[in-house]
Amino acid sequence: MDEFASIRHWTDGRQAAERQRAQGVVIGIGDDAAVVEAPPGESGALQWLLAVDTMVETVHFNSATMSEADVGWKALAANVSDLAAMGGVPRHALVSVSVPRSWEPARMRRLYDGLYACAEHYGVAVIGGDTTSSPAQLVVAVTAVGTVGAGKAISRAGAKPGDIVFVTGPVGMSAAGLHWLLAAGQSGDEAVPLAAAQAAGTASLVQAHRRPSPSVRAAQLLAARGTVTSLNDVSDGLASEAWEIAGASSVKLALRKSQLPVSGSLAAYAHSCGLDPLDWLLYGGEDYVLLGTISAEDAAPAKSAMAAEGMPMYLIGSVEPGEPGVDLIRTADGSGGGAGRPKERREPIRPKGYNHFA
Numbered sequence: 090m091d092e093f094a095s096i097r098h099w100t101d102g103r104q105a106a107e108r109q110r111a112q113g114v115v116i117g118i119g120d121d122a123a124v125v126e127a128p129p130g131e132s133g134a135l136q137w138l139l140a141v142d143t144m145v146e147t148v149h150f151n152s153a154t155m156s157e158a159d160v161g162w163k164a165l166a167a168n169v170s171d172l173a174a175m176g177g178v179p180r181h182a183l184v185s186v187s188v189p190r191s192w193e194p195a196r197m198r199r200l201y202d203g204l205y206a207c208a209e210h211y212g213v214a215v216i217g218g219d220t221t222s223s224p225a226q227l228v229v230a231v232t233a234v235g236t237v238g239a240g241k242a243i244s245r246a247g248a249k250p251g252d253i254v255f256v257t258g259p260v261g262m263s264a265a266g267l268h269w270l271l272a273a274g275q276s277g278d279e280a281v282p283l284a285a286a287q288a289a290g291t292a293s294l295v296q297a298h299r300r301p302s303p304s305v306r307a308a309q310l311l312a313a314r315g316t317v318t319s320l321n322d323v324s325d326g327l328a329s330e331a332w333e334i335a336g337a338s339s340v341k342l343a344l345r346k347s348q349l350p351v352s353g354s355l356a357a358y359a360h361s362c363g364l365d366p367l368d369w370l371l372y373g374g375e376d377y378v379l380l381g382t383i384s385a386e387d388a389a390p391a392k393s394a395m396a397a398e399g400m401p402m403y404l405i406g407s408v409e410p411g412e413p414g415v416d417l418i419r420t421a422d423g424s425g426g427g428a429g430r431p432k433e434r435r436e437p438i439r440p441k442g443y444n445h446f447a
């Protein structure tokens with residue numbers, strides 16, 4: 090199959106015309122550039138959000154950790170997550186792929202199965218991309234386009250002393266899933282089957298790694314309250330992203346260890362390996378949940394509003410004045426403080442996270 094036949098094989102008829110129409114697509118895949126209508130703001134003007142994230146075979150995935158469809162899903166999901174982290178709505182995606190000559194056409198078709206599944210899930214129209222060969226590894230770079238109400242984008246820079254720190258989902262599961270997959274996948278070339286993870290009790294960890302679900306609805310609900318002061322998505326790890334907010338906002342973030350959301354499956358898996366789940370919680374990454382800050386008065390009401398919509402919101406700490414940094418507070422009995430006021434220990438945590446050049 091030549092390059093152009095390949096592109097048709099991956100993309101032809103994969104998305105309903107209705108989806109493309111709903112996102113204002115005038116000319117989609119097949120011309121020199123896509124044409125989209127600038128969306129009319131329903132309640133005032135909109136601004137564009139533009140983001141790109143890349144996945145490279147052996148760096149972000151290998152043949153054991155992810156199927157082709159998982160790679161397609163996650164390549165788009167990571168970008169959708171960046172748009173959510175600005176408080177916006179995802180709309181369009183451009184997909185650049187560099188494909189090893191050894192890859193069968195069916196493998197790329199499967200990658201697009203996952204990519205289009207993610208696009209449908211988040212209402213994104215796939216409108217173009219680029220295709221090259223690659224000497225050895227597969228590379229996928231997705232450029233995502235979204236919109237946000239003019240002046241309403243939530244940056245990393247607005248956290249104020251007194252605000253409450255929150256996350257929209259558990260952290261560390263993806264890294265724990267990867268840990269299990271790297272051990273389980275040693276003997277073969279195929280993606281480790283989910284059934285094997287089910288048998289080992291690690292299926293939810295593996296799915297968190299392979300099929301992250303960015304907090305788009307949560308971002309919308311929270312952004313509409315007007316009380317969220319900063320927002321970031323967790324790709325490199327909670328510690329690293331908390332440092333980003335601290336640095337951009339010139340504040341200190343104090344996180345309570347006892348309030349960090351640890352899933353039962355993560356705790357059980359860490360225990361079975363004799364490892365401390367805290368390393369995955371703080372430094373694991375690829376969680377694609379949102380980390381943010383919200384005014385103290387609205388923290389509990391926002392949490393209730395989220396719960397009413399079936400979405401978790403964990404209040405994990407507070408913002409303090411001082412040199413930019415992140416502290417972890419441990420309580421002797423793990424209760425997080427309160428009436429008996431157990432002893433607290435505080436330690437600075439480093440901005441360690443996934444670093445491509447470390």
Ligand SMILES: Nc1ncnc2c1ncn2[C@@H]1O[C@H](COP(=O)(O)OP(=O)(O)O)[C@@H](O)[C@H]1O
Pocket residue numbers: 142171324325
């Ligand atoms: N090669 C590059 N050229 C220009 N800007 C870049 C490049 N790589 C990253 N950036 C920008 O640097 C910032 C941090 O990037 P990154 O850590 O990848 O963000 P995220 O974790 O949200 O994906 C972003 O604003 C991104 O657009």
Ligand SMILES: Cc1ncc(C[n+]2csc(CCOP(=O)(O)OP(=O)(O)O)c2C)c(N)n1
Pocket residue numbers: 142143147148149150151154167267324325373374375443
């Ligand atoms: C085979 C394999 N090894 C290691 C990892 C771990 N890993 C790779 S990239 C990454 C961080 C997130 O990716 P990045 O490209 O930095 O995303 P961004 O911060 O730009 O959103 C992590 C934790 C992995 N996913 N797969």
Ligand SMILES: [Mg+2]
Pocket residue numbers: 141142143
């Ligand atoms: Mg990035």
Ligand SMILES: [Mg+2]
Pocket residue numbers: 170171174321322323324
């Ligand atoms: Mg981000």
Ligand SMILES: [Mg+2]
Pocket residue numbers: 324325443
């Ligand atoms: Mg990164």
